[in-house]
Amino acid sequence: MKLPAPLRRRGVPAEIGGIVRLDRRTKTLTKRLGPGEIAVIHHSDLDRVSAEALVAAGVSAVVNAVPSVSGRYPNLGPGILLEAGITLIDDAGEDVFTAVREGDRITLDAGLLLDLEGAVVAEGTLMTTDLLESKLEVAREGLSDQIDAFTENTMRYLREEKELLLEGIGVPEIRTQIEGRHVLIVVRGYDYRSDLEALRPYISEYKPLLMGVDGGGDALIEAGYRPDMIIGDMDSCSDATLRCGAEIIVHAYRDGRAPGVERVHDLGLEAVVFPALGTSEDAAMLLADTKGARLLVAVGTHASLVEFLDKGRSGMASTFLTRLRVGPKLVDAKGVSRIYRSQIRGWHLVLLVLAGLLALVTALSFTDVGLAVGSVIVARLRDLVYFLKELLT
Structure with missing residues (x-):
């Protein structure tokens, strides 16, 4: 079944075909996507980092099983896909993960997913600029509710982690010497590539301790550096990077559960467990600060309220408090590449x-x-x- 031409929305590609790659975890899927393929994801409130990874993979289209804009807040991801000319089929339903399989070839016709015989296997809503803007407008109106929730989460985190925040109680012993050193904390987040490039002279001169937060370890390797430490839940760092010789710190739940330890042990490596609420980048900052770092330089971390919300975690309130804790030690590299340009011609x-x-x-x-x-x-x-x-x- 194909839509009659008069029903196709103006400016929308008639048909887009390609090989399907699907995964409920977008950051896992982007590691195996190829140019021209169709990504099937399950990602409510698609964030900027995930969208940029999909664009970098060169996909021709994205099919989201759930709404890419739920209305909680004006998230940035869908707009990035549309600006890159990538077709976005929204809210295709949970059944899309059983209707198509990895490696299938399908065709997208407006909001329909068609198999090789032209039969409809799933149906969603074709996202357009006008439709996206209307959804974001509704989300902006409800932003105050998210700020209230953010405030409540902040107070809860402060109550539950006050010993860690105020006195550093619970920070594990590590073998890497941090006291008195500069520490470069790299998260594979917003603008991390350009910021790392801009910091090359600083890294060359000051020789800071290089700390990768999960996928930030891969980011350091890609930039030509070897991380001294890798901290995180170990779900987005490659095996090769984990084997690079860096000290591994597994960020665990507050009750001590650390799923990432099993993966590290399977690689024949040792790990230190750090139980803490909040995100892995919070744990990295608290660890470096408690161990006496002279200066913290953050790359790819979250710095604004919109970025906290765009991460899609209520626990992002912990990042706000962590930044208050480390205070004047923290220098955010975000935007350095946009502010400074070499004047040498x-x-x-x-x-x-x-x-x-x-x-x-x-x-x-x-x-x-x-x-x-x-x-x-x-x-x-x-x-x-x-x-x-x-x-x-």
């Missing part, structure tokens, strides 16, 4: 080289050695001219 370097050569020639011309060298050079030039004349005649 190619012609500046050419002028510098020419000025240096002129200074060298001038200095040599007033010394006996310089005069002797000049005479030799002049003689060699005359020989070259004579040789060329002989060659031409």
Whole structure:
């Protein structure tokens, strides 16, 4: 079954076909997506980081089993997909995960998913710019409710983790020496690539301790660095990075449960367990601060209220309090690449080289050695001219 042409919305591609890749965890799916494939996800309130990962994978379309904008807050992910020209089929239903299988080839026609015979296997809503804007407008109206919830979560976290926040009670013993050092904490979040690139001179000069938060360990490896420590629940860091020799800190639930430990042990590695509420980036900051870090430089972490909400976790309130705890030690690298641009141009370097050569020639011309060298050079030039004349005649 195909939609008649008059029913297709203006500006929407008629048909998009491709191989299906599906996973309920978007960050797991993006690791195996290829260009031109169709991603089937289960991601309410699609966030910016996940959307950027889908764009980077080069997918032709995204099919979301649930609403990409639930109305809780104006999330950023769907707009990023549409700006990149990626078709988004929204709210296709839970059954889409049984209607299609990994590796199937399907065709998208407006909001329909068609198999090779043209039969409809699932149906959702084709997301357009106008539809997205109307959904985000409704979400903006309800943002005050989310701020109230954020406030309540903040107070709950403060009550339950006041010993950790105020006195550092519960921070584990580690072998890596942190006291007195700069610590670069890398989260594979917003703008982490550009910020890491902008920080290369700082890393080269200060040699900070490199701490990757879960996938942030892979980000450091991709940038050409070896992490000194990796901290997180170990669900998004590659095996190769875990084996790089870094000390591994598994972020556990407050009751001590640490699912990530099993994976580390299966790789034949040792790990330190750090039970704490909040996110892994909070645990990284608290660990570095408690162990006496002189300065914390954060890459890819969450810095604003919208970013906290866009992460999709009520527990993001812990990040707000953690930043208050570490206070003046924390320097956020976010935006460094946009604020600073090198003012050195190619012609500046050419002028510098020419000025240096002129200074060298001038200095040599007033010394006996310089005069002797000049005479030799002049003689060699005359020989070259004579040789060329002989060659031409």
